[in-house]
Amino acid sequence: MKKNNLLSLFSESVSRFPDKHAIAIDGNRLTYSELDLRSDFVATAIEKSDGSSKRVALFLPKAIGIYPAIIGTLKCNKSYVPLSLGYPVDRIKKILADGDIDTLIVDNTTLELLDDAILSSQLVINIESDVPTTALRRKTQLNNDSEAYVLYTSGTTGDPKGIPITHGNVVNYVSRINTVFAFNEEDRFSHLFDLTFDLSVHDMFVCWSNGACLYPATKADLLLPDLYVKRNAITVWFSVPSLAVQMRKHKRLLPEHLASIRYSLFCGEAMPKSIADSWLSATKNADIVNNLYGPTEATIAFTYYQYTEKDRNATWSILPIGTPFAGLEVAIVDSEMNNGDVGELLLGGDQLTQGYLNNPYKNQLSFVQDVFPALDCTAWYRSGDLVERTPDSGTLLYKGRLDNQIKIQGFRVEVADVEENIRKAMGITDVAVIKQSTNGGDCLAAVITEEIDEQKLIKACQKHLPDYMLPKAVFCIPKLPLNQNGKTDYSTITNIIGEQT
16 A cells, blocks of 8 residues: 555554554553544544534544544544644634534533534534444545645734645655654654644654554653653653753653653754753663754654764754755745845745645745745745754754744744734733743743733633633733834843843
């Protein structure tokens, strides 16, 4: 079978390893054949619901039931749209409308979180009561261009923006990552990411393409991830760097707990060199820290850097993002789109999305065509990331953002998204949102020019924003400073708030 879609990757492992465990979570386990059969049951329920949309929303906890739902959705030649349990109802409504979604999979718990307006607009499948226990085996016609999933990220207008990713995008990534790393059927993959984060796709389908076992982490596991590793003998670790930061802070980088790890991968944020050094010291059987880089629009990861003992004396404070995977292209341009060695990073290749859903204006800004005739790629994604290319090895060094997009817990947050929701919720005009570093990690703070009750503002925002996008503090200053271009001066505001705290 030609492996041009995610089901072909999964089905090959079902054939080769039917009795091996595919998932183990919180005492529950499914073999590859059991996961395959359960996904057939879900696919049957989806087909019986007779929804016309090509997308299915999944409003399920990160438990044993969501994985058959993902594969079952794909078996119906539909794409899955994960909804976080932390999303407010208002945000869920916007996603369902924007994605033209008419089928929603829930369980008994998440069903209670939805209002009548959502339930009356959807064909609701309760995975605990509406899924049959018999199903016909089916052959699904999928190809490279078939949509696999849509993930919604923060948008500058105050509304989430949808990023559709095809089977081909993911299969190309999986093929590349499997070429770099010698994963096998004996591996035990960590699964620390929320399903709304595209790094979760790596966890699932890189794992299942190798016949390995996936170990989804519970909320309790995330508090003591070293014990999670030890208890499950995790061999492949993949997380955002901030989790390693917290582990070091709480003295949980314990070699005796992390001895099973043979591959260490990080992505989603800048990786501090000091953390990489501490991680290397704690993982005696994994002598490389693999720093991956890639936005959701480019499918999971696009470049990588392998940090080893020989790099300990390097002078950079954060790890390089390295070089692109084989078959992918990068370019560095200035504001006039001239090629160079310092500037905005552009990405090209067969992992790129075709564009945002229902957002032609954003597509025009973010994607450019035929700008480099000498290169093979015709379509390029403007990452908004500032990078520098080293003259000796061509390694890419990450220098920051060119806009006001920031990362919180690995999630992309458009500052304008949070600001616009605060304006709407509170009826105010002047507001700036900045990132603050606290003992508990990075979080958002709202800066306003009117005296408003902090808890009232935060409570109002909870109706529209997921938890990681909520301001955790509110500061009032006489006026918002402007830069020489008449725009909000976020750097000065950050300094002012820093002095206050």
